Amino acid sequence: QLHVVESGGGLVQPGGSLRLSCAASGFTLDHYNVGWFRQARGKEREGVSYISGSGETWYADSAKGRFTISRDDAANSVYLQMNSLKPEDTGAYYCAAVRGIWGLMVPLEHEYDVWGQGTQVTVSS
Numbered sequence: 001q002l003h004v005v006e007s008g009g010g011l012v013q014p015g016g017s018l019r020l021s022c023a024a025s026g027f028t029l030d031h032y033n034v035g036w037f038r039q040a041r042g043k044e045r046e047g048v049s050y051i052s053g054s055g056e057t058w059y060a061d062s063a064k065g066r067f068t069i070s071r072d073d074a075a076n077s078v079y080l081q082m083n084s085l086k087p088e089d090t091g092a093y094y095c096a097a098v099r100g101i102w103g104l105m106v107p108l109e110h111e112y113d114v115w116g117q118g119t120q121v122t123v124s125s
Contacts, residue, residue: 011122022097032097039118052102
C-alpha cells in the first residue's frame, strides 16, 4: 500500500519555525509531485505549497517568503520549512502525492492519489 506520513508539527510561539516532513512508504517519491495543505478548525482545507517531480515549486500567497518546500528523493521525503510563523498558520497540515508529469500545473486537491493523516501545527504565545 502507498502511504505518506507527516511529522514535525507542534506548538511554537509567533515568529518561530518548524520543519515538517512527509515520508513516503510503499513507493518512491521521485516520480511523484507533492503538495502541502492545511486545515484550520472550522475552515476548508487549503493548499499551502507544492513541489513537482522535477523540483518546480508553488506557494500560496500566505506562504510566500516564509515557507520553503524541498525534496530529498534519496530520503524518499519532502519537507516544508516554515519560518516567521503566525497564529493564522495554525491548523492540521497534510501532505499529498500524485504521480505524473505536472510541472507547474499545480494539481487540484481531488487530483492527489495519496494522503497522509496530518500533523498539527499550533502557533500561540
